[in-house]
Amino acid sequence: MSYKDISYSLKKSNRKTISIFIERDGSVSILAPAPYQLEKIEQVIEAKRSWIYRNLAEWEDLNRTQLQREFVNGEGFVYLGRSYRLSLEEKQNTDLLLKRGRFLLRRDKIHKGADIFKAFYKQKGLKKINERIALYAPKIGVKVNKVKVLELQNRWGSCSDNGNLNFHWKCLMAPVSVLDYIVVHELVHLLYRNHDNNFWNAVDKVMPDYAKHVKWLKHNGADMNL
Ligand SMILES: [Zn+2]
Incomplete structure (x- = not known):
């Protein structure tokens, strides 16, 4: 009723x-x-x-x-904003593969499922993030030193004075447009450390619709978990 x-x-x-x-x-x-x-x-x-x-x-x-995902057939796991069903495989050389629109996980490794997925996000994610950095760093006019994808406390990304950037592996669950915002945000921090007007103006210059992505993260951030 x-x-x-x-x-x-x-x-x-x-x-x-x-x-x-x-x-x-x-x-x-x-x-x-x-x-x-x-x-x-x-x-x-x-x-x-x-x-x-x-x-x-x-x-x-x-x-x-x-919300906790289970390592059972059919469970959805997210990569770059798309959900892929999990399929448990009896025989497979690699622990985890993203293939033919499915996540294929070795059945005898499900007890380490979360670690295997994190490793996947870190490895695949680093490649993806480097790709996005290569696209945006020249537009912003910054040079990046080292990039890492790891587990960060309560933040999507961080940067250091010597041009190193860190990104949380959870960023790889967001759609590419949102990932791009996270990348742009950290890149602009290489110019302006604080979230002042200069900072947001610089973000706005390369990504005029960034507010949409800030909002997306606010609404969906908690779901970006294993
Ligand atoms: Zn910031």
């Missing part, structure tokens, strides 16, 4: 009061006394609207961070 934009399931019983709660799967349940008419139930939903929204948002936050 639904009332305006809130869908819910309704159970009636011989209870005396109405109660609304969020189920473990994130759906809204309403328990109501048997004699309650739909109109009365909808009045209660209306009165509790902000409570429902708040609790749904809370549920989403909680479950977003708990």
